[in-house]
Amino acid sequence: MTTDLASRAQADYDALVAQGMKLDLTRGKPSAAQLDLSAALLGLPGETYRAADGTDTRNYQGLQGLTELREIFAPALQVPVEQLIAFGNSSLELMHDTLVHALLSPLPGAERRWVDEEKVVFLAPVPGYDRHFAVCDRLGIELVAVPMTPEGPDMDVVEQLVAADPSIKGIWCVPKYANPDGVVYSDEVTRRLATMPTAAPDFRIMWDNAYAVHHLTEEAIEVADVLALAAEAGHSDRPFVFGSTSKITLAGAGVAFLGASETNVKWWLALTAKRTIGPDKVNHLRHALFFGDTAGVAAHMAKHRALIAPKFAALERILTENFADTPGVSWSTPKGGYFVTLTVPEGTATAIVKLAKEAGIALTPAGATHPGGEDPQDAIIRLAPTFPPLDEVEKAMAGVAVCVKLALATA
Amino acid sequence: MTTDLASRAQADYDALVAQGMKLDLTRGKPSAAQLDLSAALLGLPGETYRAADGTDTRNYQGLQGLTELREIFAPALQVPVEQLIAFGNSSLELMHDTLVHALLSPLPGAERRWVDEEKVVFLAPVPGYDRHFAVCDRLGIELVAVPMTPEGPDMDVVEQLVAADPSIKGIWCVPKYANPDGVVYSDEVTRRLATMPTAAPDFRIMWDNAYAVHHLTEEAIEVADVLALAAEAGHSDRPFVFGSTSKITLAGAGVAFLGASETNVKWWLALTAKRTIGPDKVNHLRHALFFGDTAGVAAHMAKHRALIAPKFAALERILTENFADTPGVSWSTPKGGYFVTLTVPEGTATAIVKLAKEAGIALTPAGATHPGGEDPQDAIIRLAPTFPPLDEVEKAMAGVAVCVKLALATA
Numbered sequence: 001m002t003t004d005l006a007s008r009a010q011a012d013y014d015a016l017v018a019q020g021m022k023l024d025l026t027r028g029k030p031s032a033a034q035l036d037l038s039a040a041l042l043g044l045p046g047e048t049y050r051a052a053d054g055t056d057t058r059n060y061q062g063l064q065g066l067t068e069l070r071e072i073f074a075p076a077l078q079v080p081v082e083q084l085i086a087f088g089n090s091s092l093e094l095m096h097d098t099l100v101h102a103l104l105s106p107l108p109g110a111e112r113r114w115v116d117e118e119k120v121v122f123l124a125p126v127p128g129y130d131r132h133f134a135v136c137d138r139l140g141i142e143l144v145a146v147p148m149t150p151e152g153p154d155m156d157v158v159e160q161l162v163a164a165d166p167s168i169k170g171i172w173c174v175p176k177y178a179n180p181d182g183v184v185y186s187d188e189v190t191r192r193l194a195t196m197p198t199a200a201p202d203f204r205i206m207w208d209n210a211y212a213v214h215h216l217t218e219e220a221i222e223v224a225d226v227l228a229l230a231a232e233a234g235h236s237d238r239p240f241v242f243g244s245t246s247k248i249t250l251a252g253a254g255v256a257f258l259g260a261s262e263t264n265v266k267w268w269l270a271l272t273a274k275r276t277i278g279p280d281k282v283n284h285l286r287h288a289l290f291f292g293d294t295a296g297v298a299a300h301m302a303k304h305r306a307l308i309a310p311k312f313a314a315l316e317r318i319l320t321e322n323f324a325d326t327p328g329v330s331w332s333t334p335k336g337g338y339f340v341t342l343t344v345p346e347g348t349a350t351a352i353v354k355l356a357k358e359a360g361i362a363l364t365p366a367g368a369t370h371p372g373g374e375d376p377q378d379a380i381i382r383l384a385p386t387f388p389p390l391d392e393v394e395k396a397m398a399g400v401a402v403c404v405k406l407a408l409a410t411a
Numbered sequence: 412m413t414t415d416l417a418s419r420a421q422a423d424y425d426a427l428v429a430q431g432m433k434l435d436l437t438r439g440k441p442s443a444a445q446l447d448l449s450a451a452l453l454g455l456p457g458e459t460y461r462a463a464d465g466t467d468t469r470n471y472q473g474l475q476g477l478t479e480l481r482e483i484f485a486p487a488l489q490v491p492v493e494q495l496i497a498f499g500n501s502s503l504e505l506m507h508d509t510l511v512h513a514l515l516s517p518l519p520g521a522e523r524r525w526v527d528e529e530k531v532v533f534l535a536p537v538p539g540y541d542r543h544f545a546v547c548d549r550l551g552i553e554l555v556a557v558p559m560t561p562e563g564p565d566m567d568v569v570e571q572l573v574a575a576d577p578s579i580k581g582i583w584c585v586p587k588y589a590n591p592d593g594v595v596y597s598d599e600v601t602r603r604l605a606t607m608p609t610a611a612p613d614f615r616i617m618w619d620n621a622y623a624v625h626h627l628t629e630e631a632i633e634v635a636d637v638l639a640l641a642a643e644a645g646h647s648d649r650p651f652v653f654g655s656t657s658k659i660t661l662a663g664a665g666v667a668f669l670g671a672s673e674t675n676v677k678w679w680l681a682l683t684a685k686r687t688i689g690p691d692k693v694n695h696l697r698h699a700l701f702f703g704d705t706a707g708v709a710a711h712m713a714k715h716r717a718l719i720a721p722k723f724a725a726l727e728r729i730l731t732e733n734f735a736d737t738p739g740v741s742w743s744t745p746k747g748g749y750f751v752t753l754t755v756p757e758g759t760a761t762a763i764v765k766l767a768k769e770a771g772i773a774l775t776p777a778g779a780t781h782p783g784g785e786d787p788q789d790a791i792i793r794l795a796p797t798f799p800p801l802d803e804v805e806k807a808m809a810g811v812a813v814c815v816k817l818a819l820a821t822a
């Protein structure tokens with residue numbers, strides 16, 4: 001790196017700082033314009049409160065959630081309607097609570113409660129979702145990182161670990177448009193996850209299908225049906241499937257789903273029956289009326305795509321313009337989901353995030369994509385372009401490019 | 412009991428069975444007419460989605476819940492606004508989750524997590540609320556029954572137990588219009604609960620103020636401020652206060668509240684932040700707009716009272732007509748809440764519930780008001796008159812009277 005380049009990079013950065021920006025690419029939040037797509041929800045259900053089967057949604061009961069809403073989302077989540085639960089406003093809490101149940105009551109197939117195990121370990125494909133890792137930290141579940149490949153987790157590593165160690169009780173998976181690298185699990189990876197021998201009899205796949213219908217291209221990518229594959233392999237209780245409308249309707253006021261084998265669902269509902277009389281069925285009805293049917297969800301997602309695909313395209317354009325020929329800098333080009341992963345030369349990610357922060361551009365902390373917040377390569381930056389308006393995304397990303405260049409020039 | 416009386420009782424019962432009734436006095440559910448009082452909620456928030464402070468309620472965040480809704484309910488729940496959390500649709504799940512947090516992370520003041528204790532015991536004033544007991548059963552918390560008095564739990568018994576045994580970590584309390592006997596805790600009982608020495612440093616009062624504004628008479632009864640009394644006594648972290656709008660607005664789609672010391676609230680929110688990004692703030696806004704202010708809640712509750720007080724009056728009338736002079740038969744005359752407790756001669760409650768069932772009248776199982784579902788006296792029957800229309804309440808209660816008479820005649 002010549003001094004010329006370094007001083008130009010410094011000058012550009014100084015100019016950036018001088019702009020006094022205040023921009024944020026940290027979290028996968030829908031923008032106000034996306035939320036406006038669901039404006040009709042705010043007046044629903046209006047005059048009606050009866051479900052299709054006559055249930056008065058206003059009163060207690062109905063632990064599994066409204067049938068017509070489960071029918072609408074069953075195909076996208078690849079879960080039979082009778083094995084799908086519609087619940088509260090957060091799939092994260094369904095994941096958390098499922099692990100709490102497993103800690104405090106034996107899972108189907110388990111020899112004992114997980115709190116009575118010497119230790120409980122989950123596999124964390126990295127880069128991955130920081131909130132998954134935080135749930136485990138909070139519950140005393142240890143995380144072991146396994147590498148991601150362009151097809152999903154490195155299954156050679158996964159298979160070896162789970163076959164050998166009965167304390168490994170689960171794996172986190174975001175099978176489609178994974179957070180943060182946009183990876184779509186290949187059918188072969190899903191098959192291997194569903195069929196692999198595990199030392200733990202109570203091994204579980206936490207199948208967080210958060211972006212099941214969140215396509216960024218014409219292509220509506222499908223992943224393999226993990227519940228069906230697991231059942232065929234004699235491991236029907238292995239997967240817990242999660243999803244939500246948080247990034248479909250309203251991020252704070254949507255509906256979350258849990259799907260699993262009949263046995264798992266029965267177990268989960270029996271424990272949950274001690275916790276609550278039932279979820280908010282009026283919100284279920286509100287959503288069922290809003291969508292009408294499964295096709296209604298797809299039509300709605302096309303509107304989201306029209307709003308956010310240009311933001312992802314802006315990232316792609318700015319990154320290509322600046323780093324097409326830069327060794328060590330690469331990025332994901334996701335076909336769906338909410339994130340772009342920017343890979344920078346080893347040891348520079350933290351510095352770049354810090355430079356950006358000082359220039360008024362908030363980025364997710366480097367390392368957040370790894371267990372314990374520690375990326376051993378210090379090379380992964382997660383970019384979330386959906387929340388700010390397009391012009392701000394462009395400004396922020398151009399600013400990030402300036403920061404990357406300065407970090408590389410002074411590394 | 413003469414044979415004449417017994418055969419008349421049998422004839423009356425046979426006539427009752429012949430009617431083929433299908434009536435239900437089991438659960439404290441609001442009636443459809445009560446739910447209709449909140450019809451406007453179904454179209455709210457309508458065009459608006461901004462909270463008073465500008466928050467976009469549709470998006471993520473806001474773990475403590477909407478300020479304006481907390482302001483409306485803070486006075487009734489006797490919790491400072493900044494120490495009150497507005498959350499999901501169920502106070503039962505707030506209670507459950509609070510105990511889960513205590514099991515898996517040390518409470519403020521605790522020496523260790525409750526799962527690491529040899530045993531954890533809660534005191535259960537009896538008769539009490541079956542769902543409280545079921546939460547403990549599910550979580551492996553043992554229950555020790557303590558007797559209720561007309562002023563609240565028998566504090567001589569409670570004080571002796573908690574002073575002696577550090578495994579006693581808590582007590583369930585429904586301080587106002589208690590489920591099922593309608594008892595209102597005297598100020599002295601509340602003071603003793605708040606100030607008593609406990610062997611456990613992490614002792615908690617589960618103060619389920621479920622019926623804080625649910626008056627059945629002109630008298631808006633207040634209980635003592637347990638948070639303030641505990642703080643004055645140097646036990647500020649002792650109470651967890653719970654409440655909800657389940658029996659104010661919509662039973663399945665209301666808002667639940669948790670209040671506690673600053674330290675407890677901070678602890679609870681920090682753990683809950685790992686579980687969810689936040690509660691459904693649109694539902695908070697919906698409720699805040701619906702009520703307007705604290706006076707709006709009281710005005711709304713007056714409408715409930717107009718609908719349900721006649722049902723309680725019908726029970727009182729039918730019980731008085733039939734059993735004013737019957738030894739061993741007595742009943743509560745609650746000034747609020749959702750239940751009447753019918754006390755029958757020892758050893759007859761189960762038989763009466765069975766007779767009622769065979770005549771098509773569903774009653775809460777005898778014993779449900781006691782830990783383990785076992786009332787050692789077999790003498791307590793909980794009656795819940797709110798859900799059926801008034802004429803059905805009258806028919807069902809007249810039927811129950813027939814069953815009681817037959818049971819007494821053949822006992």
